[in-house]
Amino acid sequence: MPQTLFDKIWNAHLVGTRADGRTLIYMDRHVLDDVRAPHAFRMLERQGRDVRRKDLTLVVQDHSVSTSPARTTRIDKAADVFVDATREAAARHHVRLLDVGDPEQGISHVVAPELGMVLPGATHACADSHAPTVGALGALGFGCGTTELVHILATQTMTLVKPKQMRIRFNGRLGSCVSAKDVILHTIGKFGIDAAQGYAVEYAGTAIESMPLEGRFTLCNMGTEFGARTGYVAPDEATFAWLSGRRFAPKGNEWEQAFACWRTLKSDDDARFDSDVSIDCDGLEPQVTWGTDPSQTIPISGVVPPSPAGHMAAHDRALSYMGFTPGVPIAGTKIDRVFIGSCTNARLSDLESAAAVVRGRKIADGVKAMIVPGSTTVKREAEARGLDAVFRNAGFAWEESGCSICAGGNRDGAKPGERCVATSNRNFENRQGAGVRTHLASPAMAAAAAIAGKLVDVRQMMDGH
Amino acid sequence: MQPFTSLTGIAAPLLRDDINTDQICPVLPLRVLDPDYGAQLFARMRKRPDGSDNPDFVLNQPQYRSAHILVAGRNFGCGSARESAAWAVEAFGIRCIVARSFAELFRNNAVRNGVLPVVLPDGAMDVFQAKVVAVNGATNFMVDLSQKFIVCPDGSVFPFEFDAADRAALLQGLDEIGLTLQNAADIAAWELRCRKTQPWLQSTDRQAEPK
Numbered sequence: 001m002p003q004t005l006f007d008k009i010w011n012a013h014l015v016g017t018r019a020d021g022r023t024l025i026y027m028d029r030h031v032l033d034d035v036r037a038p039h040a041f042r043m044l045e046r047q048g049r050d051v052r053r054k055d056l057t058l059v060v061q062d063h064s065v066s067t068s069p070a071r072t073t074r075i076d077k078a079a080d081v082f083v084d085a086t087r088e089a090a091a092r093h094h095v096r097l098l099d100v101g102d103p104e105q106g107i108s109h110v111v112a113p114e115l116g117m118v119l120p121g122a123t124h125a126c127a128d129s130h131a132p133t134v135g136a137l138g139a140l141g142f143g144c145g146t147t148e149l150v151h152i153l154a155t156q157t158m159t160l161v162k163p164k165q166m167r168i169r170f171n172g173r174l175g176s177c178v179s180a181k182d183v184i185l186h187t188i189g190k191f192g193i194d195a196a197q198g199y200a201v202e203y204a205g206t207a208i209e210s211m212p213l214e215g216r217f218t219l220c221n222m223g224t225e226f227g228a229r230t231g232y233v234a235p236d237e238a239t240f241a242w243l244s245g246r247r248f249a250p251k252g253n254e255w256e257q258a259f260a261c262w263r264t265l266k267s268d269d270d271a272r273f274d275s276d277v278s279i280d281c282d283g284l285e286p287q288v289t290w291g292t293d294p295s296q297t298i299p300i301s302g303v304v305p306p307s308p309a310g311h312m313a314a315h316d317r318a319l320s321y322m323g324f325t326p327g328v329p330i331a332g333t334k335i336d337r338v339f340i341g342s343c344t345n346a347r348l349s350d351l352e353s354a355a356a357v358v359r360g361r362k363i364a365d366g367v368k369a370m371i372v373p374g375s376t377t378v379k380r381e382a383e384a385r386g387l388d389a390v391f392r393n394a395g396f397a398w399e400e401s402g403c404s405i406c407a408g409g410n411r412d413g414a415k416p417g418e419r420c421v422a423t424s425n426r427n428f429e430n431r432q433g434a435g436v437r438t439h440l441a442s443p444a445m446a447a448a449a450a451i452a453g454k455l456v457d458v459r460q461m462m463d464g465h
Numbered sequence: 466m467q468p469f470t471s472l473t474g475i476a477a478p479l480l481r482d483d484i485n486t487d488q489i490c491p492v493l494p495l496r497v498l499d500p501d502y503g504a505q506l507f508a509r510m511r512k513r514p515d516g517s518d519n520p521d522f523v524l525n526q527p528q529y530r531s532a533h534i535l536v537a538g539r540n541f542g543c544g545s546a547r548e549s550a551a552w553a554v555e556a557f558g559i560r561c562i563v564a565r566s567f568a569e570l571f572r573n574n575a576v577r578n579g580v581l582p583v584v585l586p587d588g589a590m591d592v593f594q595a596k597v598v599a600v601n602g603a604t605n606f607m608v609d610l611s612q613k614f615i616v617c618p619d620g621s622v623f624p625f626e627f628d629a630a631d632r633a634a635l636l637q638g639l640d641e642i643g644l645t646l647q648n649a650a651d652i653a654a655w656e657l658r659c660r661k662t663q664p665w666l667q668s669t670d671r672q673a674e675p676k
Contacts, residue, residue: 020644119665193543
């Protein structure tokens with residue numbers, strides 16, 4: 001029987017069937033962040049249980065840390081509670097911690113692949129909805145709650161209901177200044193905010209094969225925003241090249257052995273998917289969200305849409321929150337803030353694409369703009385390439401790594417009514433602070449907005465440059 | 466796990482689609498380890514910007530202040546995996562949410578906190594929502610997990626489907642980890658096999674120190 005790559009990884013991780021009929025799936029690695037670690041370890045201790053596989057456990061500090069260039073270990077008095085409790089719990093349980101100040105500290109979904117903790121064909125759990133990000137390497141990432149996380153700590157397994165399977169083929173090729181973020185925003189806009197609910201999604205097609213590898217993280221990351229349980233791209237030569245030499249990746253003979261195994265990781269030609277759809281990427285424009293969920297996306301040449309029949313109330317609420325009337329062109333909308341960061345778009349290639357726009361330019365008067373690298377490693381590599389100077393010279397703040405203002409979890413957030421162009425993944429009401437209006441876009445588009453002081457088509461800015 | 470067998474209580478209508486976890490339990494106030502989660506539930510909808518109660522919000526209306534059942538639209542709980550969203554629902558006293566669909570992570574968190582996520586199919590849901598609105602908090606609804614139905618004040622019955630394992634766990638208030646550890650030998654055997662077939666997955670020895 002032909003199998004999808006999801007089937008193959010799933011079957012290879014089947015541990016057994018529990019007395020209640022639930023399937024137990026082995027988790028090869030799991031990551032705890034500072035929002036869940038304090039409760040998870042405490043719940044484990046109250047049950048009198050221990051971490052089963054300390055060596056497969058990684059703890060990170062990302063959500064609550066300051067990203068201030070002058071940070072010590074703190075954001076403010078209140079967040080200290082999480083950072084300190086995480087540090088203490090990791091020490092109590094003798095598990096690996098990437099603490100504030102560690103040269104490899106950063107956002108869990110950036111750090112785990114970057115260290116080679118995530119490998120093709122592996123399963124990976126994180127008590128965060130964006131766990132599927134790591135699918136970019138041909139692994140299966142599963143989000144979970146804190147109680148499920150405790151289950152993983154104690155048993156190294158998850159009780160999962162096998163999802164249905166979807167394949168999205170991205171055909172054609174992307175134009176200049178159009179990236180993975182535009183592809184996935186367009187996809188969510190086309191299919192809807194819960195279109196992949198209950199599915200594992202395979203992202204395939206020529207546009208993915210030719211995409212820079214790190215763009216695949218952006219795609220898999222945003223799968224969460226249309227409900228995907230998990231998602232992946234089959235690994236290829238680009239994947240193996242990206243992984244080679246990473247700290248926890250296999251070395252020497254073991255690499256050769258792994259490599260032979262990884263090359264078989266793809267869906268069979270005649271594998272069946274419950275849903276098999278395609279997206280044409282030829283001519284795709286840079287995208288930007290106008291509303292309060294990631295499906296409310298339009299091309300930069302578009303106008304804010306009128307309410308569709310049947311969804312009046314929600315659409316009108318989004319229009320009101322965002323301060324728009326239908327029919328207004330989105331380009332030209334004045335903006336106040338720019339945030340280039342997050343688990344979606346803060347890898348080295350993201351910063352490079354933003355720097356290409358910013359180089360030799362200044363941000364517009366009155367705009368506050370910040371770059372928050374996805375990890376301290378990314379920050380160091382960007383500095384080695386001189387990107388920090390490019391951004392600083394243009395007037396951007398160059399920050400330390402963390403989740404930052406993606407979810408408003410940092411100092412110095414935007415004010416009510418202000419518009420923030422963000423490279424993150426959620427534009428929900430009040431997410432970046434009470435009344436803050438978020439426009440999701442790619443790093444290149446966010447950089448262009450910072451320069452222009454308004455939403456603009458980055459391709460026009462780059463013409464003749 | 467907190468058991469759930471049956472529940473009798475007021476049903477409050479919050480008939481919106483795509484209610485996300487940021488709305489259910491906003492992030493910012495949670496900068497203490499153990500906040501009053503019940504007070505955080507829908508905090509930004511319950512309060513006006515000046516901090517006073519928003520009288521228009523359903524759970525602030527006198528007849529719904531002690532609601533045990535929440536009735537919503539499609540894709541309830543989308544967004545984050547934060548279990549605090551389920552903790553806030555439970556702490557407020559809501560033990561059952563009836564919706565057209567749930568985001569999976571929220572649904573799983575709800576079950577593990579003894580909050581029953583019930584899905585009614587669209588046709589039945591249209592009728593059920595109309596009844597909830599018409600009753601307007603005057604009389605109790607009854608939710609029975611062992612029989613898998615909801616009884617309305619007028620005696621009408623709405624059957625629902627529910628995952629068998631989750632149902633058993635909720636009815637008995639099972640210790641899920643204890644249940645899994647009955648398969649401890651399977652887990653150990655899997656690890657032994659993996660060490661032979663894909664040894665790189667079973668080891669995170671520091672192969673090289675960071676530069």
